[in-house]
Amino acid sequence: SQKIEQNSEALNIQEGKTATLTCNYTNYSPAYLQWYRQDPGRGPVFLLLIRENEKEKRKERLKVTFDTTLKQSLFHITASQPADSATYLCAPPSGNTGKLIFGQGTTLQVKP
């Protein structure tokens, strides 16, 4: 079955450093992949979408890569800030309805 794996351990980094989060998928080849941010007690918020023919996508301090050979996406936050502290979810689609298969999420803690 389709499986999405993210670092289950929390990632703790110092303010100003670059955070790198990993998402690996197995048993299928999604045409695109999305990243969401989730704060405690709130629903996920869309951040970025990257398609299979795009190697890299950027938005402000965020950068996502998509390696279809390794079946992996990396999510980078440069010049991290305490306000970036949240859980980040990787979500490729499944089927043709657009439903998303989420990883378990990686919690990022940025310390001042």
Add this chain to the structure above:
Amino acid sequence: GAGVSQSPRYKVAKRGQDVALRCDPISGHVSLFWYQQALGQGPEFLTYFQNEAQLDKSGLPSDRFFAERPEGSVSTLKIQRTQQEDSAVYLCASSSYRVYEQYFGPGTRLTVT
């Protein structure tokens, strides 16, 4: 404009009770999804509507779960005879037709005692 809203935000039910969870999607959004999120996990797909048609209900865990969207806007997720394992956050998301990003509501936290 207004985002996706859900009500109630919190619901406590005794085991065996029926519950109804409401989702108001963004106006004009054709697609509506329901997800279930257990503590410390990512959301898991339950069901999908395109307008009023329920096109995918493959994620509903049992026949105690039922969802509807009769007029293609507001949706209700109903759980009959609730069990403790139904305790979770239920998230609703909507999106425009052929637009991939989904807009999520704040969720309803259901606790079954």
